[in-house]
Amino acid sequence: xxxxxxxxxxxGHSKVALLLTSLLIARGCGVISLTNNPEHRSDILNLRQSxxxxxxxxxxxxxxxxxxxxxxxxxxxxxxxxxxxxMAATFSSSKISKFLMVSYLSSRGKKPEPGMTDRQWNxxxxxxxGQIPIYEKEKIEAEEFLDAMTAWRRRQAHxxxxxxxxxxxxxxxxxxPGRGKISLHPEPVSFEGEVSRQxxxxxxxxxxxxxxxxGRYGVxxxxxxxxxxxxxxxxxxxxxxxxxxxxxxxxxxxxxx
Numbered sequence: 001x002x003x004x005x006x007x008x009x010x011x012g013h014s015k016v017a018l019l020l021t022s023l024l025i026a027r028g029c030g031v032i033s034l035t036n037n038p039e040h041r042s043d044i045l046n047l048r049q050s051x052x053x054x055x056x057x058x059x060x061x062x063x064x065x066x067x068x069x070x071x072x073x074x075x076x077x078x079x080x081x082x083x084x085x086x087m088a089a090t091f092s093s094s095k096i097s098k099f100l101m102v103s104y105l106s107s108r109g110k111k112p113e114p115g116m117t118d119r120q121w122n123x124x125x126x127x128x129x130g131q132i133p134i135y136e137k138e139k140i141e142a143e144e145f146l147d148a149m150t151a152w153r154r155r156q157a158h159x160x161x162x163x164x165x166x167x168x169x170x171x172x173x174x175x176x177p178g179r180g181k182i183s184l185h186p187e188p189v190s191f192e193g194e195v196s197r198q199x200x201x202x203x204x205x206x207x208x209x210x211x212x213x214x215g216r217y218g219v220x221x222x223x224x225x226x227x228x229x230x231x232x233x234x235x236x237x238x239x240x241x242x243x244x245x246x247x248x249x250x251x252x253x254x255x256x257x
Contacts, residue, residue: 006030008081010063013040019201022047025054032079036062083208098208100166164214166207171195171220178202183222184229193220202226
């Protein structure tokens with residue numbers, strides 16, 4: 001009998017992560033939820049009170065201390081996960097079969113994209129207060145890392161060929177109840193529209209449950225059932241490919257063989 005997968009979620013106390021944890025537990029998965037605040041432990045553990053199918057554990061660790069490939073591998077060895085949601089330096093592990101990162105549609109916007117209005121671009125370009133520019137810069141760097149390391153992983157003959165690298169990019173997030181209706185697109189998509197966090201969590205849960213999902217998925221509110229939208233999008237995926245920063249990133253993290 002095949003055992004259910006163990007899923008490591010980094011940033012386990014975010015609203016989407018909490019919703020997703022409940023869905024994964026209901027599917028029978030074991031969830032290891034990482035947070036840097038011990039006060040979040042009870043909120044996460046309480047998710048299993050109403051659902052006994054799977055299990056959830058909480059790991060309190062500051063991600064800023066996991067800043068090398070060695071530290072990342074040590075964490076993976078400790079939790080023994082099969083799937084990772086938002087993680088660096090997992091690509092050289094033969095045990096990891098799925099990697100999923102959540103971002104937002106405008107984080108890749110270094111210049112206006114097709115379908116973006118002047119107002120939308122100005123909102124992005126002028127976001128110059130507080131932590132927003134730092135957050136956006138780190139998101140872009142993480143996405144470039146994901147592109148490069150996915151391309152590297154697919155070149156490695158000694159690692160299992162079945163490896164899914166999934167990048168979910170959302171529109172504006174709302175706390176409205178999920179409708180179970182979305183529009184799902186490969187990039188580029190229109191930047192208009194919002195999507196509920198509950199629906200995003202459902203999309204992530206179903207993307208992880210399939211063996212044929214890869215690449216980027218832009219998620220907005222829409223009129224298609226989630227399962228139907230994913231099935232249609234699978235045939236038009238944009239695979240994560242080698243970008244201009246591939247050599248620099250791979251050379252910085254992976255030793256030459």
